[in-house]
Amino acid sequence: MTEIRLSADLSVDAIEYASRANAILGIRDSGKTYTGTLIAEQLFVAGIPFFAFDPIGRWRFLRLPSKDGGPKARGFPVVVAGGSAPDLPLTPDDAPKLIRAAMASGVSVVIDLYSVKLSKADWRKIVKGCFEVILYENEGHGLRHVFLEEAGEFIPQKVFDTATYAAVEKTTRMGGNVGVGVTLINPRAEGVNKEVLELCENLLLHRQTGKNSLTSLEKWLKIANVKPPKEITDSLADLPTGKCWAWFKEIGKPKLITIARKQSFDANRRDMAKIKGTGTSAGRVDVSEFVARMKTALAGKPVRPLTEGFVVKGGRNQGPSQIKERPAPPVSMIKKQEAQVDEKEARALRAENEELKRKVARLEGKQSRDQPAAHVPMSANGEPLDMDTIYAEVKRRAAADPGILRLLTEKPEIEMTVERKSIQVDGSSLKGRIAKLITVGFFDEGKTQSGTRSELKRTGSDVNQGNLWKTLAALVADGFLTLESGKEYRVVEDMKINVVEK
Ligand SMILES: Nc1ncnc2c1ncn2[C@@H]1O[C@H](COP(=O)(O)OP(=O)(O)OP(=O)(O)O)[C@@H](O)[C@H]1O
Ligand SMILES: [Mg+2]
Structure with missing residues (x-):
């Protein structure tokens, strides 16, 4: 052992x-x-x-x-x-x-x-x-x-x-x-x-x-x-x-x-x-x-x-060079792990795998209609060609005379469109002031409610604790911030904020 x-x-x-x-x-x-x-x-x-x-x-x-x-x-x-x-x-x-x-x-x-x-x-x-x-x-x-x-x-x-x-x-x-x-x-x-x-x-x-x-x-x-x-x-x-x-x-x-x-x-x-x-x-x-x-x-x-x-x-x-044989993992251990997997979850995972396999098969089917089947290229004497060397040489020649080689490849892709919600806020409102703090990176590392209040006080007038809580909660509900461990607000990457100055 x-x-x-x-x-x-x-x-x-x-x-x-x-x-x-x-x-x-x-x-x-x-x-x-x-x-x-x-x-x-x-x-x-x-x-x-x-x-x-x-x-x-x-x-x-x-x-x-x-x-x-x-x-x-x-x-x-x-x-x-x-x-x-x-x-x-x-x-x-x-x-x-x-x-x-x-x-x-x-x-x-x-x-x-x-x-x-x-x-x-x-x-x-x-x-x-x-x-x-x-x-x-x-x-x-x-x-x-x-x-x-x-x-x-x-x-x-x-x-x-x-x-x-x-x-x-x-x-x-x-x-x-x-x-x-x-x-x-x-x-x-x-x-x-x-x-x-x-x-x-x-x-x-x-x-x-x-x-x-x-x-x-x-x-x-x-x-x-x-x-x-x-x-x-x-x-x-x-x-x-x-x-x-x-x-x-x-x-x-x-x-x-x-x-x-x-x-x-x-x-x-x-x-x-x-x-x-x-x-x-x-x-x-x-x-x-x-x-x-x-x-x-x-x-x-x-x-x-x-x-x-x-x-x-x-x-x-x-x-x-100093490799020695390792015994296979004990069968009892593998059985134990299998028993630990919830059957419902295993079924769901199997179904997910099947669906993925079907998608891959569909994509491969499309590819094989569009492109010739892949094969290992061989040299005249039957040896497999060193593709790295060939690629390096093609690249070198293309760089020396960029006009001669134009390679077009096409591959199937799944396109996903993410629709983002866009909210316009007034820069002088409480929501607007917090939005400004988001844009300057204040919430990148996660900030507490009292830390946010201190920053608002430092950069303008003080705000009511209850209003602040409600506004932060609204920004979480809209997906601009997340509330971590029930106490820290953190920015959600890629969300767009337009602050309109009055
Ligand atoms: N078991 C140990 N024996 C001797 N020195 C140790 C031992 N464990 C840690 N140290 C020393 O304590 C220091 C901190 O250890 P380590 O970086 O592993 O902590 P850490 O918990 O991973 O910290 P961090 O959260 O910052 O990554 C290191 O400089 C290391 O030299
Ligand atoms: Mg560490």
């Missing part, structure tokens, strides 16, 4: 962990990312590939060995897409293709979302597209784990991007059936959608403060059938960084643990600013072979997966 050693006194079965839904919660700087990356290191050693979606830009340091330089210090050959010095570029449109290639080649990938070029809408598009590929296409590729940092950005309590929410929720709920487990990482318990948090079977709880967080956790504990001993609730606010309470379904009783040492680099904020990409230090792991595998898969060429049915044995400088 391959284990994840979380602390000196707690180890859990790697396959069990990898195939389940887990959550790591704790306030800023409490050690969540450290714990998440420690688990990722050990999944790698167990031969279980992972994807990490990282809006903060910390996971790329998995490639560097720990600073302490101890005998166990080592970096891990994960491919980094996006961020400050990517192995592969990351765009919202290409991210799902990248994930598909990584699944085919058994490579672990860090999707580094930390970039000025990516908006939060881009983050959500990437996560939605990638999670859909992971959920619907992983079957047959072997066990895989997904880490989602800042999970509340994608599955907030008050859902406004239903498509992204659905992709993450479904993967958390149904992933076990296709060999996909998730770890949701977020600072506050109440920042993550309650329905999704309740799907998590295991919880690692770092320092946590605030009444709302504690209430959310108590609800989770109730669902998980754990009666929190008073010592836990009392200790949460003062837990030192690196200590956490661990609830594992099969262990049952919560346990206070001190997280084990990582083998890879633990970047603090100063290191993050200083070290570009994955660094240039001597211990940095070379991933060129892994990147090459992914590029082969991206080009649609067959590639033998690194880890499907295999396990990479522990040890330094391991690479594809």
Whole structure:
């Protein structure tokens, strides 16, 4: 049995962990990312590939060995897409293709979302597209784990991007059936959608403060059938960084643990600013072979997966040449997961899959009438042609003489028209004054009612508390703002506001 050693006194079965839904919660700087990356290191050693979606830009340091330089210090050959010095570029449109290639080649990938070029809408598009590929296409590729940092950005309590929410929720709920487990990482318990948090079977709880967080956790504990001993609730606010309470379904009783040492680099904020990409230090792991595998898969060429049915044995400088066989997941585990799926939901999902298949078949039917069937081009001696080289050469010639080549492609597309409501308000009315605050970005980060009142007072006359509440509620009802956790108003992206000055 391959284990994840979380602390000196707690180890859990790697396959069990990898195939389940887990959550790591704790306030800023409490050690969540450290714990998440420690688990990722050990999944790698167990031969279980992972994807990490990282809006903060910390996971790329998995490639560097720990600073302490101890005998166990080592970096891990994960491919980094996006961020400050990517192995592969990351765009919202290409991210799902990248994930598909990584699944085919058994490579672990860090999707580094930390970039000025990516908006939060881009983050959500990437996560939605990638999670859909992971959920619907992983079957047959072997066990895989997904880490989602800042999970509340994608599955907030008050859902406004239903498509992204659905992709993450479904993967958390149904992933076990296709060999996909998730770890949701977020600072506050109440920042993550309650329905999704309740799907998590295991919880690692770092320092946590605030009444709302504690209430959310108590609800989770109730669902998980754990009666929190008073010592836990009392200790949460003062837990030192690196200590956490661990609830594992099969262990049952919560346990206070001190997280084990990582083998890879633990970047603090100063290191993050200083070290570009994955660094240039001597211990940095070379991933060129892994990147090459992914590029082969991206080009649609067959590639033998690194880890499907295999396990990479522990040890330094391991690479594809040190692959050993991994036992298949126990049948009892698969049965257990199947039993957990609500039959009604499974029926709905099957119907949805059938409908999607019909749509795809219709589209393919149309395409095959319009275009010749796809085939693998061969050279005169029967070898498959290297399409990358041909494409590069065509591009070079086209650039040298742009007049000679004009390529027209046509592909079927589904067009969707979104009709937006447009409301015109008087700039001097209370609604108009709040609308102005929306246009200057005041509500981008979420603001309370009293914060809004102070800003209105600062920029003009004071307003009546009751009128303010009613007006904010009307803007929520009209879809311009959302009310988060019952106390913070936040702007809904893409809504248009015309302020008419008098
Ligand atoms: N188990 C640990 N052992 C040693 N140092 C740790 C441990 N956990 C965290 N730290 C240190 O504490 C700091 C904060 O840890 P980490 O970044 O993991 O917190 P976080 O909860 O993810 O914070 P944020 O919410 O800002 O992302 C890091 O600089 C790290 O070096
Ligand atoms: Mg973190």
